[in-house]
Amino acid sequence: MSGNEAKELQKNVKRGGFRRFVNSSEFGIVVALVAICVVMSFASPYFMTSANIFNVLQQMSQITIVSVGMALVILTGGIDLSIGYTLGFSGCVLAVLLSGGMNMFAVFFIVIALGMLIGCANGLLITRLGIAPFIVTLGTGYVLRGAQLLISGGRAVTFDSPISFLGGGYVGQLPFSVIIMFIVVIVGVIFSTRTLTGRNIYAVGNNERAAELSGINTKNLKLLVYVIQAALAALCGIVAAGKLHAADSQLGSGFEMDVIAAVVIGGFSMAGGEGKMWSVLVGSAIIGLIKNAFVLLGVTSYWQTAMIGIVILVAVSIAPIKNIINNRRKEVV
């Protein structure tokens, strides 16, 4: 008897991935993404041009890179409001050091290391003092903003260095930042599904106490997540500054909202423990496409803002509405 049961379980495991995908929470946003693409390719002849596609990819690359880190943070049930400023601060440090003539490899490592230090500060305040991530990162965000202003002195610091290739370089037609994006996402997917640490992050987000009892060092794991996140923000700061060959005090401002929106649209629960890493790509693509769409369509100025809101709301409503209709139908049958 029980032998049968085991086989049954094994079989069930293998059964249809597609069916399951259609019923998953990620399905809705994939539909939304496809819908936006279809509508846009009818609405604008330029939408499906390779130039535009590479544009959009480049535009979403920055959001996506940081979203991978934010997704990890949100998986643990936290949030990081300081990343916009981490990004801006890192970009400014990069610009100042490069324009001061420092070797670009040294600068790269200094900026990433500084980013990790910032993440460490956030993580320590959150895990050791137990203060809410929201308020900790709000506070450190202000501090970083101050630091960004202080070092950029309110100026745009320009520089000329091969490191710009990371943000503004092309491999054929493909912007290099898009390659970075795909690498980060792939590493993110592998990390979150195929490494012990990644899997433990889900456990911590679900039930911290149970995770602790399973031998997971929950505090250090949370700390790690903020460090990864800040390191990615620093990397993204290098990409952004590299693209512009300059950094100023505005760099990165408001960025955190785009990133959080991408992650949440991607189906991550703010409560933690739920979400699939690849879907941040879909979330940030939606964010990127919305903005692209309005420029392509030439939506009159004041309507742009309102339309962004409407598209976001529609995109995230598809899945729940589908469920409600499905349930109705079932009841009728």
Place this chain on the structure above:
Amino acid sequence: MSGNEAKELQKNVKRGGFRRFVNSSEFGIVVALVAICVVMSFASPYFMTSANIFNVLQQMSQITIVSVGMALVILTGGIDLSIGYTLGFSGCVLAVLLSGGMNMFAVFFIVIALGMLIGCANGLLITRLGIAPFIVTLGTGYVLRGAQLLISGGRAVTFDSPISFLGGGYVGQLPFSVIIMFIVVIVGVIFSTRTLTGRNIYAVGNNERAAELSGINTKNLKLLVYVIQAALAALCGIVAAGKLHAADSQLGSGFEMDVIAAVVIGGFSMAGGEGKMWSVLVGSAIIGLIKNAFVLLGVTSYWQTAMIGIVILVAVSIAPIKNIINNRRKEVV
């Protein structure tokens, strides 16, 4: 056996309100508030003047009014990012209608009703479709900002109406908006501690499932909370526009962050279910005082921004650090 323990417990509970307060999470921020006041009254001769005190009170009144609503939202485990725009939109509607010559009582009710409608939209999307509050209110926020731009046309709409008394009037030296603030806080405290609905909000935030099983209509309760919040934001929009005798497309922008910060500094848990209503007053006083302090002290550098962050971090660190020290001491004994 249990007799001993019982007595112990009894003692614990009945032990002085003050002792209990000292051990509460609100204690830390009250200390921070007092510390800021003491430092400031030494640092600036103008700080303790009645004119300045009324200024600060007036400045914090708007944050506080909306914080009461936000506190309710956060109690249910939600968040509302759209309130800055609800406020701004309401202010602009008020200005446009008044400058169009409509009766001010009619305008007042229309604005509040519109606010409630906005709250309703947020609440329905959140409770009926089950979309995360973060993303819903981000979306409606964009829509409202667009609407605000559309109706104000990017310009400031000025008006002249006795309704301005709500925001800019004085009773003796006391700004009328401060009176509104105290009324809202007192009603908020009574609502949250002494009414069934208020207590149910805590229950929902604590354990939604349990609340449902107790027969609480959790969906409607959450809906209500967003409606209250948006109504308060609309009221605050009237106050803000009244004070300025005008409203423009900028009114209210960035306001949500101050409000959320005030609530979180006030000790509310972002996870919901915990927090004392009166403490939003302390939270918004801290936010108000920090800004006042910089102007009074003429902190004329980029340090200002960094200092806001540091003050926030210090204010929220007091309680946990105190706890850690206490625990150390206990271990030694």
Place this chain on the structure above:
Amino acid sequence: MDTEVIYSIKNISKIFPGVRALNHISFDIKRGDFHAIVGENGAGKSTLMNVLAGIYTPEEGELFFGGKQIKLKSPRHAQDMGIAMIHQELSLSNALSIAENIYENRLPKNKLGLVDLKKLYQDTTSAMKYVDLDYLDPRTLIREISTAQQQLVEIAKALALNAKLIIMDEPTSALTQSEVETLFRIISDLKSKGITIIYISHKLDEVMRLSDTITVMRDGEHIETTAAANMTMQRMISLMVGREYNMETIRDSFVESYTNRKVVLEVEDLCVGRKVQHASWKLYEGETLGITGLVGAGRSEMLQAVFGVDKRDSGTIRVMGQEKKMASAREAIECGMGLVPQGRKAQGLFLNLSVKDNMTSVYLKKMRGKSGLLNLKGEDGITCEYAEKLRVKTPTIDQLIKNLSGGNQQKVIIARWLMNHPKVLFLDEPTQGIDIGAKEEIYAIINDLVKQGISVVLVSSEMQETLTLCDRVIVMHEGKIMGELMHNELSEEKIMYYATGCES
């Protein structure tokens, strides 16, 4: 037609994605009856009760309450009709007071429409007196009291509804003997008032002792409803599991002599706040050590401190003679220890993860390949193996654990530790909410483990379990170890003697 029948269930079916939890169930509940419902884990008992209390809407079937057909829209609706339910999983609000939990959504109001706190506390005090909790202040927060006390609050909450019919879904699984007696006293009082009680329990002796009528369910089917007088324990179990059942397989043999036995774990002078005071004990190779006592005796705290998850104020811990810091659970796991915690929802489950993820959360570490990546191929296999071994009832191992019945969730957590082949296994109330069949399986597992030379520490509030499973028992009272008993000197009286704090 029959005025005797208060609740009539007709042809009820309930379907969850992938599971038919209830399949055309029909039976009647008589007014004033004590009606027990028994069945294996996942038989559909809780699901049926949730239907009766208005929480789930059935796909098919009709309900008649007091002779009238009803369509329950919400739990509130059911409450208004006089149906109250004590849920299997504790459902209280942690940051609210006892009083507010008992009167959740029904707080008394004064003339102004505001909450009348004075009346609330008075009412609560009398409600608490009824469940012997009156030594607590009604303003105490739920998170400040023990699980057992919470269970009593939950009971008080249902009683305060003044319902005509009270559904109790495993109310005793988190209670020890003395509270169980309190509950039985309450129940007989309710019965004398003519209140109907539907009672679910896996403690079949309770069922036999108290019930007027017994319904057996299996795999979502209604098997039989008979008067208790016509039922024997043996037949009830056979009906539950669907085959002849022989329940005499507990321990092969007990440890006879401790001389020359290797000490695996040694705890010396352990103190944890006021909960555990100067506890010292040894655990020998291949034995089952029982730790027992009344609620709040500090057993769980002691285990958790030894396991490294809770800070201890003092105490040395030696594993295989070597002193260990034991600063984290990780260290304990590395020493070959395992802990199945009390309170699966709070401390065990990752609710939004799958059965597989829940089962392998500790084992995962062993699946790391050379590259540092996890070798996920083995994961499905080992999960299925243990799911089968422990007879976890789930459609697939990718099912979210929150969709499993309580007992099956517990089995998954036990499997989580068994996978690691621990040398020392702490089991804190491991059979809480587990059906008789699975219990026997767990007993058999304990027997197996001990035979292999593994040492088991068993914290159990079920006297029978302690008496029949343990080689040695230590009894705690208010954080102190009061006495130690060998298997051959075990008796209920002796345990109670120590547990109530009488000096030895």
Place this chain on the structure above:
Amino acid sequence: ACSGSGTGTAASADGSQSAAAPAESESTGEESAAPAESAADAGTIIEGAKVDLDRISVEAVENTEGKEIKIASLCIPYGPFWLEVVSGIESAKALLAQEGYNAQVDIITFEDMNAQAMSDAIETCIVQQYDVITLFGASDTLIPAIDKATAAGIHVYTYNTDTTEPSTRVAFVGQDLYAAGQKSADLMAELLDEKGKVGIITGLFSLSSHELRRTGMEDELAEKYPDITVIPAVECNDNDDVAYTVAKDLITANPDMNGILVTASGQIGVAQAIRDLGLQGELKMVCFDYQDAIVDGLRDNTIQATIAQGPFDQGANPIIYGYNYCITGTPEVEGNAFTALDVITPENVDEYLDKIGYVYGNG
């Protein structure tokens, strides 16, 4: 000059003084031809701001009675444009700190253009009994606070941007923003031979200074140049990164676009996008203000023209005007005191920067 809609500014109560300002801005150049020796910028609020007393074009009256004057200058010193404004403020501060003037200038900074916060700060300044307040007239919602300050006997000056509705401020010192928008449109039309397709990238729809320039541009193009099509304006939040993205999208969507007008910040991002697409010179770009990156743009022909507005004067002049008013008791200027509308092109860039004493390489 102002035929535009929605702005009565230039027309109201100013006429007489508006001619004075351009004259002053011209004189600026001459005076600063001899560079200041001590760039004592150690204590400045922005690193890189240069105190240079010689660049101050308005003469300060001697404070013979020796009464102490307190001046508050409200500013938002973030973004490259402000470097010059702050240099002006700091220079005025340094000048008035000298013996014989006895005036103290306090600089009050803001994080962003938040009218609410500024309004609150003005109220606090009233409490502190300042004699003069100079501020950025970001929004009409500042009017009640300005009026309250005036009623408390404080001389208020707006600079850079004025409120659209009249307030009781003494004078406005800054660019005629609507006219500036028109001028940039004229420049673009000239570059395009009065035909083609033009995109507009603006900072924020919600900022009146940006809106004045934007409407100035749109109105001018619509009225005067029928052969030029205007694409609906897009917002870049004053952020170069966003501007880069938006510019690329605009160019993709409108391959036939010949020119881009930028109302405010974001110029660096737009210029970089043009460079990355290899459209330098083909796609004309006209923007406002100057800084190193814009100078680079002019030099490599990515930017065809930028309009300077005399930021140094905007910082320094209102302070000196206010101070003089306190001493003499009569206002020196009232209404609008417009600062420069200077056009910088690839041809005259080096000459112009030299003239105003701008040091390249400073940011």
